[in-house]
Every structure is written in structure tokens, then in C-alpha cells.
Amino acid sequence: MVKIAIAGGSGQVAREVIDALVVAGKHDIAILSRNASTNEIIPPGVHWRAVDYSDKNGLTEALRGTHTVLSFVQLLTDPTNLSQRNLIDASIAAGVKRFAPSEYGSARTVDMPWSAGKEETRNYLRKVNENGKVLEFTLFQPGLFLDYLASPHQTAKYVAPLDTLFDFNNRRAILVEGHEDAIITFTSVADLAAVVAQAVDFEAGEWPEVSGIRGNRMTFSQVVDIGEKIRGPFTIDKVKLKDLEAGVLRTSWGLATKHRAVTEEQASDLFKTVLTGILLSSVKGAWDISDELNHMFPHYKFEEMEAFLTKAWDGKP
Structure with a gap:
């Protein structure tokens, strides 16, 4: 001990x-x-x-x-x-x-x-x-928590739901045009x-x-494909990389659920900053997580995205 x-x-x-x-x-x-x-x-x-x-x-x-x-x-x-x-x-x-x-x-x-x-x-x-x-x-x-793709439903004991650019609840997603195969990891x-x-x-x-810790290494397109398999057709907003780099975010919707550490005054600015930042950083490989602990503990079985989300969304409208 x-x-x-x-x-x-x-x-x-x-x-x-x-x-x-x-x-x-x-x-x-x-x-x-x-x-x-x-x-x-x-x-x-x-x-x-x-x-x-x-x-x-x-x-x-x-x-x-x-x-x-x-x-x-x-x-x-x-x-x-x-x-x-x-x-x-x-x-x-x-x-x-x-x-x-x-x-x-x-x-x-x-x-x-x-x-x-x-x-x-x-x-x-x-x-x-x-x-x-x-x-x-x-x-x-x-990477990002897989549980967030069940938002607004809570699947973890303590970690509360948060919005991401993949909105399974409303069947929609935001992708960077020409970078639909950018990698993102969910665990x-x-x-x-x-x-x-x-x-x-x-x-x-x-x-x-x-x-x-690599639970699920996916392209943005693959996440959408899984979402559509579980939830039905998604509406896709595509944003241009040059707009994001200029600080311009042109989407029909945005993040709305704040982390408990964020004040109400911080929330509106941070929603845009976080969404823009995740889109930009994903294009640059920031969410392509390495797998050191997968190799260190090879017998550990990670939860697969499709099975996890099928269960999380079962019976949900």
C-alpha cells in the first residue's frame, strides 16, 4: 500500500x-x-x-x-x-x-x-x-470523453454532460470543410x-x-456515420478553415452547456472559443491521441463507441 x-x-x-x-x-x-x-x-x-x-x-x-x-x-x-x-x-x-x-x-x-x-x-x-x-x-x-456524445444524458457517475461539435441529441454536427477525415479520439x-x-x-x-489512452480513434466522418446509424440522418454544418483562422465561426448552432467551473459571464465567449479551438486544433492533430497505456495494459478492453452510444441512446427520443 x-x-x-x-x-x-x-x-x-x-x-x-x-x-x-x-x-x-x-x-x-x-x-x-x-x-x-x-x-x-x-x-x-x-x-x-x-x-x-x-x-x-x-x-x-x-x-x-x-x-x-x-x-x-x-x-x-x-x-x-x-x-x-x-x-x-x-x-x-x-x-x-x-x-x-x-x-x-x-x-x-x-x-x-x-x-x-x-x-x-x-x-x-x-x-x-x-x-x-x-x-x-x-x-x-x-482525448474527449465518449460520455459527452450522450449529452444531455449522463452516463458517468460524476462527470456531467457537456456539448460537443457532435450533437447526437439534435442529430447534427459541425465539420471543417475539406478536413472531414481529421482524427479525434474518444475514451x-x-x-x-x-x-x-x-x-x-x-x-x-x-x-x-x-x-x-486511446479508446476510439476516429475520423470526424466516422463519428457522424455512427451517429446516423444510431440516431438517424444528421444535419452537417461545414465551416471553412480560413474563417476559423480569422476568428469567424459561421454555424447555425453552437455549444450551450457550460462546465461548472465556468461563470455565466465567461460562458458566452468561451462557447465560441472552445468550438473554434477544437475545430482548428483537430485539423492540426491535437486530438489524435497516442496509445502508450494501451500497450502498457494490452489486456484491458476499452468501450467501443458504437456499442457504448447504442446503449446510451436506446429508448431516447
């Missing part, structure tokens, strides 16, 4: 991973949070620990004896990236062996300003190790949580710097 610290542990993705770690039954799990919760029921072997991410010394003391730190710090609430830098510094000072920053999405951050903090953290982790490894780290990257929330839990237990060597 080793000690695992979960930073930002009250978040939706974090809670999915915590449950998967609890099922393994091998670890002492500390949920680090700015406000330690006393109202939620947590399973045996899990406890809350209140921390101040601006207090590096306090973080160091909180991490003493910890083997692995998994960060789920919400980037939108940490715009200066100070919380994760302090968490990395404290992990090194406390003698933590392994660290995973807040990732859980795309392979690259090109054209996605809301993910800029990920790139800063990646570079910082490389910098602290440039004169010799002091902290083993990996970037868990599953279910359950698969992400299960594979991260296996990676935490991995003892046969060091973590790879990138831990790609």
Missing part, C-alpha cells in the same frame, strides 16, 4: 478516478482540497486534507510520505498556474516519487487558449528534471479512471512522459 494524494479531488474527473482507486483497495488516499469537505460520504481508506495551494511549505508538509500525486486542479480557476507549480515544487521537496499534472484531454494545446496552462506545466516539469530526474511524471491524455470516463488506476499500480518501470 502506498499513499496517493489527489489535488483538486472534489472535481468530477477526480472523483471518478478516486472510485477506481478505491476499488483496487491498495492505497491510502488523501483528497487535497482548498475546503476539506465534511458533508460528503467517503469510503474507507480515503480522507480529506485542507491545503492552501499558495503555501508551498504547507503543501510540502501535507505531502510528506506520499508516493504519487495526481493533480486535477481546474485550470480555469488557476489562470496563473501558480497552484500546480507550487504543487510540483512541494512534491519534489516532500520526496514524492510520481506526479501527474492536470491533463485528461488533448495531446496538444494549439489553438486552445483555455488549455495554455497545460503547456506551461509540461514545460515546468521538463525544466525541473533537465539536470537529472527528480520527479517522475506523466501526462494522462484520453469513456470509466475507461480513463480504470486505466489511470492501473497506471498508479504499475511497478515494472517508470511512467512514460506521455500516457496516451
Whole structure:
């Protein structure tokens, strides 16, 4: 049994991973949070620990004896990236062996300003190790959550539905003209949580710097084909690459469901930014996820998109 610290542990993705770690039954799990919760029921072997991410010394003391730190710090609430830098510094000072920053999405951050903090953290982790490894780290990257294609229906225990450019509910999608074969990866929330839990237990060597988790690697056209097979004909909006690069988004519809970390004031601008960014970044390969953990755990069977969504949409109007 080793000690695992979960930073930002009250978040939706974090809670999915915590449950998967609890099922393994091998670890002492500390949920680090700015406000330690006393109202939620947590399973045996899990406890809350209140921390101040601006207090590096306090973080160091909180991490003493910890083997692995998994960060789920919400980037939108940490715009200066100070919380994760302090968490990395404290992990090194406390003698933590392994660290995973807040990732859980795309392979690259090109054209996605809301993910800029990920790139800063990646570079910082490389910098602290440039004169010799002091902290083993990996970037868990599953692409988009397959569960989002069931929106507005919730298929995960904690992760809430979010809109994407594939709207199965209203049978429509947005594609970049001439780039219908751009690659996008979808992995279910359950698969992400299960594979991260296996990676935490991995003892046969060091973590790879990138831990790609490839549930379903598809072209945009293939996703639409599956959508039409399950839901019927889709209406397709096609946007021009040059318009997107100019910041112009000409579509008949847009995103409407905001993440809980987004304020009402941020939402309208962010909807356009996110939709434009995902379309642009997909053309540039940002969502073509590698498969390091597929190879590390070859016997793990990922949920296939068509089967997952057929079940999710069964009986839905």
C-alpha cells in the first residue's frame, strides 16, 4: 500500500478516478482540497486534507510520505498556474516519487487558449528534471470523453454532460470543410479512471512522459456515420478553415452547456472559443491521441463507441 494524494479531488474527473482507486483497495488516499469537505460520504481508506495551494511549505508538509500525486486542479480557476507549480515544487521537496499534472484531454494545446496552462506545466516539469530526474511524471491524455456524445444524458457517475461539435441529441454536427477525415479520439470516463488506476499500480518501470489512452480513434466522418446509424440522418454544418483562422465561426448552432467551473459571464465567449479551438486544433492533430497505456495494459478492453452510444441512446427520443 502506498499513499496517493489527489489535488483538486472534489472535481468530477477526480472523483471518478478516486472510485477506481478505491476499488483496487491498495492505497491510502488523501483528497487535497482548498475546503476539506465534511458533508460528503467517503469510503474507507480515503480522507480529506485542507491545503492552501499558495503555501508551498504547507503543501510540502501535507505531502510528506506520499508516493504519487495526481493533480486535477481546474485550470480555469488557476489562470496563473501558480497552484500546480507550487504543487510540483512541494512534491519534489516532500520526496514524492510520481506526479501527474492536470491533463485528461488533448495531446496538444494549439489553438486552445483555455488549455495554455497545460503547456506551461509540461514545460515546468521538463525544466525541473533537465539536470537529472527528480520527479517522475506523466501526462494522462484520453482525448474527449465518449460520455459527452450522450449529452444531455449522463452516463458517468460524476462527470456531467457537456456539448460537443457532435450533437447526437439534435442529430447534427459541425465539420471543417475539406478536413472531414481529421482524427479525434474518444475514451469513456470509466475507461480513463480504470486505466489511470492501473497506471498508479504499475511497478515494472517508470511512467512514460506521455500516457496516451486511446479508446476510439476516429475520423470526424466516422463519428457522424455512427451517429446516423444510431440516431438517424444528421444535419452537417461545414465551416471553412480560413474563417476559423480569422476568428469567424459561421454555424447555425453552437455549444450551450457550460462546465461548472465556468461563470455565466465567461460562458458566452468561451462557447465560441472552445468550438473554434477544437475545430482548428483537430485539423492540426491535437486530438489524435497516442496509445502508450494501451500497450502498457494490452489486456484491458476499452468501450467501443458504437456499442457504448447504442446503449446510451436506446429508448431516447
